[in-house]
Amino acid sequence: MGIRSFLSKPYAAYIVKQQLKWANNPSQAQESVFQNLIQVGKSTAFGKDHNFGDIKNYEDFKKHVPICDYEDLRPYIDRVIAGESDVLWRNKPTYFAKTSGTTSGAKYIPLTKDSIPNHINSAKNAMLNYIHETGNANFLDRKLIFLSGSPVLDKSGDILSGRLSGIVNHHVPGYLRTNQMPSYETNCIEDWETKLDRIIDETIHQDMSLISGIPPWVQMYFDRIIERTGKPIHETFPNFDMFIYGGVNFEPYKTKLFDSIGKVIPSIETYPASEGFFAFQDTQTEEGLLMQLDSGIFFEFIPTDEYFEENPTRLRIEEVEMGKNYALIINSNAGLWGYSIGDTVKFVSKAPYRVLVTGRIKHFISAFGEHVIGTEVEKAMKFALEQHPEVKITEFSVAPQVNPIKGLPYHEWLISYENEPNDPDAFALTIDNKLRELNVYYDDLITGTITRTLVISALQRDAFQQYMKSIGKLGGQNKVPRLSNDRKIADKIIHWKK
Template identity: 55%
Template sequence: MSFLKSKIANAWASFYVKKDYKWIENPVDYQNLWFKKLIKDAENTTFGKAHYFSEINNIKDFQERVTLQDYESLVPYIDKIKKGEKDILYCNKPQYLAKTSGTTSGTKYIPVTEKSMTFQVEGVKGALMHYIHKFGNSNFINGKMIFLQGSPKLEELNGLKIGRLSGISAHFVPKYLQRNRLPSWETNCIEDWETKVDKIVDETINQNMTLIGGIPPWLVMYFEKLIERSGKPIKHLFPNLQLLVTGGVNYNPYQEKIEDLMGQKIDTIQTYPASEGFIGFQDDVNSNDLLLMVNHGIFYEFVPAEEIGKNNPTRLTLKEVELNKDYAIILTTNAGLWAYEIGDLIRFVHLKPYKIIVSGRTKHFTSAFGEHVISCEVEESMQEATNQSQIIVTEFTLAPQVNPKEGLPYHEWFIEFENYPTNLDEFALELDNAMRKRNSYYDDLISGNILRTLKITPIQKNGFNEYMKEIGKLGAQNKLPRLSNDRKIADKLIKYML
């Protein structure tokens, strides 16, 4: 039976991927189709009437009528949706509101329609289908699968269901996967993350796990608890584990740590889900870039990183982007988001087909001295330094130290080590050199004696988890910012110094 299931899965994957190549090979055409459809569908909505959608004939018209939006600008519309009104941002009304943490608005409520949720599911499905097709390996469908996620318990408000995106997604697991799915519904509904992970360990430690998915920090916590309970590396606990599926944050900085816990390398698919839409997935486990999903309910625009925050910034469409430049990604979606800034920076690393990496967050950077360091620079630097030194890092973040008690200012890196460097100063210098190669402004500041080389502050084991617990953001969809432009996080981390 297992052989038959695998054979059917391989044939299905081949058919699925062949169908995908229609939009992969004609991305601009599909983007134009989606643009027209989205405008037409929302022509008679409150937002559409306010912005004269009936007079929009092309993308230029749209950009003239609809300025870039953020959550605050949509709050009056979302408040109407929360009251149960329909035809506000998109035709009819959304089925769900996805709760996510905001920086200035507190909790944000992102509309999710039935159609947009379909594409969220298609994103994960597409990632798995492309993997099976490329490698002919579908054995994971014969064992148990788990996606570490938020509680699927949803609140109800005026006919809307409200919860975290990962919890909403739990209601859309296809029937053919339900029999193999873990953990139990009761365990999935546990709100406290530490209690939940303990119960997940109880339910999975003796199972034939073949696929495990979740945000990388969650995977680390889950694997550590499994090893603590069993005294065995993951490869001995789950000898048939074939595939990890990750999302939420860049997997690369966690790869060495996870492989150390695993006791071996393992195929890993990275995905790019957001409450606002499913944007991309890794269609080749041998390459870290993500295939941009251009036929999945989203029309994309891109603002050059250097123009973020300016009045009337340049708004580029897919056919106008360039390789290896950082852009703020802007979404117009079939959930009713219009020219919406989600706060991510992306970089195109391939144009035929369009493939991207997530290079940072528009509000997460370090530029206290004009250097504008972004996430991908610090993550790549850490990866280079650890590769050279055989050091494994569990978690890290950095912040500027503008007013040290003595000496020049510097960047302070807070790092939780799995294995501590034999010479911390040498490791700090390797990390600093890696950073200088990636950011010329930072290099100039060091060369010009404006900054001293970076300083490492080691954090005790599980210190970052304790910090996230302290601020009430352990688990759920919360992620530690990789870098900051102030000392708010840094000052709280001091108590967790090694």
Template identity: 60%
Template sequence: MSIKSFFAIPFAKFATRSVYKWAKKPHKTQDKVFKNLISKAKNTAFGKDHDFKNIVTYDDFKQRVKVTDYEGLRPYVDRMVAGEEDILWEGKPLYFAKTSGTTSGAKYIPITKESMPTHIKAARNALLFYIKEKNDASFVDGKMIFLQGSPVLQDKNGVKLGRLSGIVAHYVPQYLLKNRLPSWETNCIEDWDTKVNAIVEETVNEDLSVISGIPSWVQMYFEKLIEKTGKPISETFPNFNFFIYGGVNFEPYKNKFESLIGKKIDYIELYPASEGFIAYQDSQTEKGMLLQLDSGIFYEFIPSTDFFDENPTRISLKDVKIGINYVIILNTTAGLWGYNIGDTVEFTSTKPYRIKVTGRIKHFISAFGEHVIGKEVEKALNDSISGTDINISEFTVAPQVNPENGLPYHEWFIEFTNEPENLEEFATKIDASMQTQNIYYFDLITGKVLRPLVVRKVKKGGFHEYMKSIGKFGGQNKIPQLSDNRKIADVLENFLEN
């Protein structure tokens, strides 16, 4: 046991006790964050425009600050990008995290000296909770790999610009640097295919104990390793015992991962976003992720069923209920106000407050009034593969509104790594689960408005080819799992099995 692993256990116990101090006082913690945010931003351009000096209560805030998105804040962000100070937050940002948007083109999300440490602290604490729960820190002596974007940063009028994962790469603690892979040179490779191949070469003979990344891209890395070695991942990395992921629901990938790895392992789910580190898994036995209430984010929630109403219900943490699907709204020390990041969440616990991500408010299907959300399609797929050896690499769902023959239907594009013997029976199982979960979908099927869903087999590697074709092939890009239009589906028609 190294000095690092020896001292990690008592430090983990100290850190987790500190977290639960604020977790046990959630409303007081959020009130403190709220007051600090208003006080610090009252002399900014946004604060003056929205009369922050006269905001005392949350109701005052709601009257002055409307829920918005990037486009709504863009006039302020554009001023910051141009080099102005004291616009959304005091001074200038430390960084702009560059993300891609569907309507805005490139987005520049500010990260400040107050918000940056919360990203690092939350990621660290997720590992410390795992160490404390297992009473084992031996993994810190092994090598760790984080599949992420390039750490090369650009300059934008005196502010560094890059992908969030590339920015975070500059904050890896010194004591972990010699354990961290890939090398800086490999991490800087932009082309994803070239980068993954280089990572395989660098890691194939190493003792990896921790692997982290978006599941679909880590799966690609695993498959290339197996192609090179002819061995399951557990034989290549015998001390690899847990996987860290975020950004998507892992359940559809779990069967495939365990078949590639060759043994069962633990998983740690994170909920990091460029806008803030929102939650992380604090227990291997409890459902959901611990909502970060002391990280400079004041949270608001809107029931997803009300979101598109003219005056939707808008509540703070104290009024949320378990099992309701909410759109999550952020107010942050990076200067985002009433900001809808587009995600929907559901509370699994209120003592402490834990959440799970259920989908995207823009990623739904309601072409016929069915209101299908991401959580439902994921559960339907999991119900259908449970207890089988069917493995799925990737999938997405879209409505087929104008079929050549017969009634319209939902079209499921699925790339299998181990496919069902009978595709029609498999589709029937998915459809049955969808009808059980969603009464609107049930009524449309039984009322002969829709016919049961249809599964299309995407050829192996087809989703990667699709992502390349739209210029979004890389570790930070994800396929939406459902869409209310045919934009993705129509292109995927070119990547089906013959």
């Protein structure tokens, strides 16, 4: 046992003990965060504009602070970039996390001195919870890889800016820095394919034990290694025994990823975003991710069926119901107020509060009133893969075909296969029947002959990678939307149809 793994166990026990204090008192933890946010926010430009001095409780807060998105906060962020202080939070942000926006172009999400610990400690605590529960800490003694964006930072005004994963790279704890891979120089390479080849050069002969990243890009890393070696990953990295992931639902990638490894290994799911690190998997035995209720973020929840209403219901943590989909709203010590991050979640536990990420509030298909959401298509795909074990996929996305050349409209499933189904029609029907079971409105459309059953378009194995490359978003934290309500993406990806 190495020094890192030895020392991590008492530290993990301490962290979990502290965690239980707020996890067992969720309302009190969130109220404390709320009061601190309001107290600091009073002296900011946003706080003055929204009468924070008059806010005594959550009901007051809802009257004064509307739900907003990036465009609503953009005038304040522009003032920060121009050099103004105390705009959204005290002083100036330490960084801007630069992300790609759909309507806003580049988005600049503030990270402050107060909010950075949320990102760093949550990632660290995810591993410590695993160590405390299982007693396995050996992966800390060998080489670790975090497939991330470039740590090279630019400036927006006088504030450093870059990709969140690149920013976080500057804050990796010192005790992990010495066995972290790849090298800083390699991590700075912008072109993903060049970077990936260089990462493999540096790691292929190392004793890798932990790999972290978004599943499709980790899969690409594995595929390249297998092409070079002709061996499954566990033979190249015999001590690889921890996979940490986030950003997408793991289920569609799980079978192929573990097949590439050559065995099933432990994994930890996380829920990070530029706006905050919201939850992580705190146990290997229960479903869901533990909400971080004591980490500088006050959470609100809007029932998804009310989200687009003028005055939707806004709930705090103790008001949510199990099994219901909510749009996630945050207020944070990064200076985000009433901010809709665009994700939807569902609670699977209230003691402690654990969630599943169910999709994106604007990523759905409702071309005919069916309102199919991400979690439904992923459950349908998971079920079909279980029923057709020969099938392995690399990626998929779904879009409506409203005006087909002939016949009734349908949902088009664009799928890149690693291994194709023995009976493509049966595979498509399995998906379709499961989706009809999960979504009664979709079932009604087919029963009423308004639409037909889904159609699968088989794409080249690397179709989604080629698409992402074509739009300059290959690798890093970028991902293709699971489903869209139009054909803007589908009509481009279909270019790589087999």
